[in-house]
Amino acid sequence: MPLFDASSIIHAWDNYPPELFPPLWDWLGQEIADGNLAIPGVALEEVGKKAPECAAWLKGNDITVFPLTSEVLVESLRIKHLLGIEEDQYHTKGVGENDIFIIATASVNGLTLISDEGRQFGKPDILAKYKIPAVCELGDVGVTCINFLQLIRNSGAVFKS
Template sequence: MRVLDASAIIYAWDNYPPAQFPGLWSWLANELKTLELAIPVVALEEVGHKLPECAQWLKNTEVLRLPISEAALMAAMAIKDAIGVVNDQYHPKGVDENDLFIIAVAKVHGAELITNEARQFGAQIDTRKYKIPAVCDMAAVGVTTMNFLEYIQKSQRVF
């Protein structure tokens, strides 16, 4: 199973409109129905705030909605400690609480995370500035990430 971050499905919706790429969206619907893809409930809520029609498409395809379980909550707290966030003082340039939940859900399910957050190059001194891919790359986290285009390429599907 792979887990979708809101940024990935929003990127897909914006850059591969369903009306122009029906084959892609048919394949994605099948990936969702066969549980190859799932989405954390917090990511689905983010999609709903930004692109209600995309969130509705996900719901119509009966996407598996992964809750924030106790195990995911504990993993999120451990990740929060690993990046040095104290008293919910998240850095505006880094991950936020929802991001930590999304990463934690992927970690708990042993899933790869599809995110379109940009990779950061060069050493970041302040770990609170880490974006999702950098947090996932931390030894304490260990979640594999890819962006939406890499996901399509990895599938080797032709549309």
């Protein structure tokens, strides 16, 4: 089951609005109803702050929400230390605390992460500057990370009006 990052579902909401792409949102709603898409609680909170209508839509479709568990918190600390982040000294160009919680949720549950954060070509020398997709690619993290368009392509869904 793929797991949404806030960036991905907000990207979809902003670039493929439901009023212009109803078949896409009908499909997403069905995927959620079938238990094929989920979101971490911290990501849903971010969506609620940045795109309240989108968060309401997700909740109205009863999306599966993954909570922060002790196992996710332990994995978050492991990833944080792997990146060389001490205490709460996150780099402005890298992942933040919620990003690490989201990656850890995908890792602990063996899920693919859907993120539309930009890919970093020629990765930074400092791991703390890595964005979500680059962190997921680290061998010690090993989370598959795709973007929203890849989700659609992987599904084989075709949308016709």
